[in-house]
Every structure is written in C-alpha cells, then in structure tokens.
Amino acid sequence: MNGVPLAAYIALGLFMFTTGVVGVIVRKSPIVIFMCIELMLNSVNLTFLAFARYQMAGFNKTPENIQHSMMAGQMMVIFVMAVAAAEVAVGLGIIMAIFRLRDNVDIDEMNLLRG
Amino acid sequence: MNQTVGGVTITPELLMFGAIAGAAAICAVGVVAFNNAIRSALCLVINFFLLAVLYFTLNAEMLGITQVVVYTGAIMVLFLFVVMLLNLGGSKLLHEKPDPKKFVGILLGCGLFVILGAQILPQLTKVMPMPLSPELAKFGGPEAIGRTLFSEYVYPFEAVSVLLLIGIVGSILLAKRRL
Numbered sequence: 001m002n003g004v005p006l007a008a009y010i011a012l013g014l015f016m017f018t019t020g021v022v023g024v025i026v027r028k029s030p031i032v033i034f035m036c037i038e039l040m041l042n043s044v045n046l047t048f049l050a051f052a053r054y055q056m057a058g059f060n061k062t063p064e065n066i067q068h069s070m071m072a073g074q075m076m077v078i079f080v081m082a083v084a085a086a087e088v089a090v091g092l093g094i095i096m097a098i099f100r101l102r103d104n105v106d107i108d109e110m111n112l113l114r115g
Numbered sequence: 116m117n118q119t120v121g122g123v124t125i126t127p128e129l130l131m132f133g134a135i136a137g138a139a140a141i142c143a144v145g146v147v148a149f150n151n152a153i154r155s156a157l158c159l160v161i162n163f164f165l166l167a168v169l170y171f172t173l174n175a176e177m178l179g180i181t182q183v184v185v186y187t188g189a190i191m192v193l194f195l196f197v198v199m200l201l202n203l204g205g206s207k208l209l210h211e212k213p214d215p216k217k218f219v220g221i222l223l224g225c226g227l228f229v230i231l232g233a234q235i236l237p238q239l240t241k242v243m244p245m246p247l248s249p250e251l252a253k254f255g256g257p258e259a260i261g262r263t264l265f266s267e268y269v270y271p272f273e274a275v276s277v278l279l280l281i282g283i284v285g286s287i288l289l290a291k292r293r294l
Binding site (some may be wrong): 005015016020025035036040063077082086106108 | 169268286
C-alpha cells in the first residue's frame, strides 16, 4: 500500500508483541500461553516483512542491494515459520504428557523442576 | 485533498490499513482476554488471516499464502486438537482468580509498549514505501523465493530440515504412551 508509513506496520507489530507478552505473564492455561507465543512470533514476521518492503534512508540503493534486502526479510520469515511449527509440535506434546501425568494443566502448579 | 493529522497524511490506503490492523489488534486482545480456550483459538485464526492480508499488501504474496497454509491450516488445527483432547472447552475452565500478577502483567505490558513505541515510532512516520518497478514487484512470488532459498540460503534451509525432523521424532516420543 503506497500511502501507509512504516510506523503503522511497526505499531501493529509492537501492539501484538506486547499483547503476547502480557498474555504469557497473565494467563494460566499453557495452551493459551502457547497461542500468545505464536502471536509474538507473528508480530516479528510482520516487522520483518515491513522492513523488507520499506527501504530506509542512507541505504545504498543499487538494484542488487534492494533485491537482496527484500529477499533477506522474506527468508527470515520462512525460517521463523519453520521454527514455530517445530516448537508448537514439541510443546503441545509436552503439554499432553504432563496432562497424562498430572490430570491438571494449571501452569502455576507445575513446579517439578524447582530446586 | 488529503487531510494531514500530526504530520501524517490521511490517504485511503491508510484508512484501509487502519481497518485491517484494528481488527487484527482486537483479535490479539481477544486471544488474551477470553477465558475459553476455543474462543482464544478462533480469535487467533482471524488474526492470522488478517496478517496474511497485510503480507499481501507488503508485496509478499508467497508468504501470505504460506501464512494461511502453515498457521491457520496446520498450527491452529494442532491447537484445536489438543484443546479437544484435553477437554478444556466449556466444562473444565481453569477459574482464574483476580490476583496481583494480572495487574502487574498489564502494567508491565503498557510500560513496554510506551517505552518501545516512544523510541521507535517517531522516526518511522516519514518513511514511505519505495516505488516498485515491475521487475522488482516479482520479488515476492514463488519463483524468486524458491530461487533464493535454494541458492543463497541453502545451508539454513538444510539446518531447518534437520530441526523439523528432530521436532517430528521428539513430538512422537513425547506423545506416545509406550514406544
């Protein structure tokens, strides 16, 4: 979109990231905490893509540089998505294992690893 | 023709962006605010869809499609399956008592937003997207992504494949009752 400044995209990413942080602190259900982590990862993806599309001042704007930086942002998003998929699969497996063991998924009562 | 508020020109594109971004922000708040895990998950699905639309507006068509397929297709189905298996829907809500942690968390979030926003956002209100030539506009499509992924970024790509393999093995190991 041509009339939108970069600050608008960054503000949305910042808001979503902050919401995710608050959710991780506030909520007790581990599944909702995982959803909040996904929210944070997605806000980072949005920020990467926005910076890939908007080139900053002082940037050496040869066509090769522009293409390279556009692709770099999109590649980072692909890798973040892959890491998020692996993380969700393993994390939900852990939640299932804990639920089978404890029959309760309150995050505040999980203190087996406390020293 | 276009009004200017606080140094930012109000264009039709900006209004459009505001509508999409506002809906996405409301859904993000809904994920945290709803007590029911299924409602949170559905809010997250809407949020991911709207983010895919925003990826399209940023000329990242391939990643917008990937966002829909990977997040709303695969990851959210996994979430909903676990919610269903653990039966966290209606009957077994964790009753969340009002405790000081909630207040402190919200205060911390507001502080984080204000500090980061005050540092970052004022510098970026003037930055506008660079004009795209027709050949530069191709750099969000599948061809360019595939070419770059398999040439410059082939080592990270292989590392990610190992990571996903370990993830598959690990999640089966965790979820299976007896091997």
